[in-house]
Amino acid sequence: MIFRTPLEGIEHPEMEADVVIVGGGPAGMACALRLSQLIDAHNAEHPDAPLSKENIYVLEKGREIGQHCLSGALLDPRSMNELLPDWKKEAPIEAEVESDSVYFLTKKSAFKAPITPPPMQDHGNYVISINRFTKWLGSKIEETGITIFSGFAGSELLFEDGRVAGVRTDDKGVDKTNQPKGNFEPGYDLKSKITILAEGSRGSLTKQLAGTLNLFKDRNPMTYGVGVKELWEVPAGRIKPGEVIYTMGYPLTTKEYGGAWIYGGKENTVSLGFVTGLDYPDPRTDPQHVLQSFKQHPFVAKLLDGGKMVRYGAKTMPYGGWWSMPPLGGNGWMIVGDSAGFLNSQRLKGIHLAIKSGMLAAETAFEAWMSGDSSAKQLGTFQKKVEDSWIREELYPVRNFHQGFEHGFLSGMLNTGLLMATGGYGIRDRYPAHAGHERMLPVWDLMGHPGGRSQLLGWSKGDGKLTFDKLTDLYHSGTRHEEDQPAHLIIKDTDICSNRCAKEYGNPCQFFCPANVYEMEDCPGEAGKKRIHLNPSNCVHCKTCDIMDPYQIITWVPPEGGGGPSYDGM
């Protein structure tokens, strides 16, 4: 197996840039749009000395904007109202939220909460498809004249004298053995004054930056959940557009964190999915199986009966909260959106925060551009802008929310009550956190562990109508990659897979990956020994493996640009 390593001796063509935004999701798009607005305002006042948008670039690894975007999703309109006051007139909206309810599920029953807890109340919010919404934002960018390079991934950060000097894009046309093919094109070195990382959850350049500059030194480790989603078409009348349902409990036990969402969209489409916290103890837990078991609950089965599954996908979400966010700006760089963890873990909403963070980063970038100073001092003002804005008003009170659940569901609920009463302080500010993968138990420690979790463990068999096995689900994600390229899941030492992990954890990668990328196959000629086999072209770019592998030896890097899932309508 050959992993993606930079080719030696390749000269990379260079291009100068004023601002490079890595990632075309809501944060990246909002950042570009806001920057364009600031430039237009400036040029209107200084017609003799206009600024040019020509050297502002957005890199997006998907073939088109929105292609890799997946979420529930519910949009809090607060930041869109600031960015584009008339957005409701043109943006694609599935429905305005009409009703919201929270259910607690046991194996057979569903108990509705008498009132929806205030953080989960969604009146004033909108059910959207993040894929369609971001695509629309992309069209707004195209009108502005800022260049979007879709099909190009940010492959490596460029460093010079301790500052981030820009981004290198992916090499194209490299074959399975890491040799250039006939259509080889080296990646471009975009030498940029300001680089803004908007890569989404567990960004790879963000990981590189964090490692190089030890960004998480005084921070809690980021904690994640993986959302596994299916889009369904159901018979008319089953659910109203704008109906929002959250569930807790079954199929999870008190040892796991997570819950489901069900949103009614337009024309009888239902967005449903299950977020499984990536801090579960049993290494055989399979988040895709969790979703299938969830659908078998009578409450959900009734809704979906006779319907058709249209699309499938998965993505991780960072809900470590305020204490696990890295420094936001430094020498030549800023981090926005999910890459920095701009997510309200209590409300489980982050799109509006991603958009606002993109806007504030654009304002910081604009000021830096005008002053010619993109040093840590200047770009560090991004941190201050965030702290002075409603982002902090929203995120600070819930800063200890997720940590409260580290000892299980019940203590989590108790903690939540306590936190809400104390404005987020709780017992002692701040609550520590542990990286989720550290909570995974080796197989021998599972002996004393309570049972009753077979509905979470191992591969789902699927009945083909209501529930599906992983491969069938995966087919509906529209995932495609250029087959002849090196594997983009870099495993530091595959011997660990065969010799240690097989015994200690039973190779959980086979289960936590929602896309069947990881398989253990028999070693030919060595009875009883298994080795890892990768199917990288199945990858849906969720980053679960990078997060959850107990030895932290897996690094996800972008495959050749253009490849990945096709999340139409997700």
Added chain:
Amino acid sequence: MAETILVLVEQREGKLNRVSFETLAGAQALAKQAGWTVEAAVVGNNIASVAAEIAKTAVAKVYAIEDKALEQYTPDGFVAALKAFIEGRKPKLVLLPHTYQVRDFAPKLAASLGAVLVSDAVGYKYEGGKLLFTRQMFQGKFAADVSLAGEGPWFASFQTGAFRGDQVEGGEAAVEQVSAATGEIRTKPEAPFQEAKQAVDLSQATIIVSVGRGIKEQKNIEIAKALADALGGEIAASRPICDAGWLPMERQVGSSGQTVSPKLYLALGISGAIQHIVGMKGSRNIIAINKDSEAPIFEIADVAVVGNLFEIVPALTEEVKKVRV
């Protein structure tokens, strides 16, 4: 005195590569704008007929640079011959078609003269006495205008299709024979060969015997091949078999392989994941052999055989042979 554009025409085994006409058309257009002269050259051995064909276009002169050592293309030979020739004639600009052969020797040639080479240009601009070549960047999203540094000779190669070969102006030119200086040639080319193209076109097969993970080991594929031979059909496989290298990729049936619709499709030890089904569900008759009675393949099979393929298939092959005789 007008500057000269030298067009390097490509020939292989005595046959003119017609893409050279595109380069000539481009050269002629530029020459008209800039008021320069166009000449052409072709390198090889016994290439009089190629030179004669080029001489029928509107160029000032055609040079046939010949030597026995240049009979077969080698980078050393071609570069040595062209370097000497260009040093002698001193054209301002050398234009080439961006072919595989040009990609091989043009950088070496330009470097040997300390000259610049702009490759894979899609056009040119001549404004106010300044010459620029247009190149694509970011897979065509951007176009860059490249200017040439230094005094010359400048080198540029044109992308196939950048100009139209049928727009070459006709004319009559003289052909001059030039003997080439070849120097030491380090490569000894062997006979040209064509890499085996798709040895099989599964979409044309009427009978396909396909194996999946159930075949267990690479050597067991022989059992399936025997059946395929007996039936006069082709062997194919699902993805894991091809991923493991047990059969070549072109024999893969499925969403990331071929889509087939033969008269008869035998699925041996194939579970029937949707990714495979979409590649063969159009088959007229589907027979599936699998020891798992719940394998999804049985949902689309016309004949479902639940059993051990290692017992069934050899027996089936024998019966087929009896009937086929």
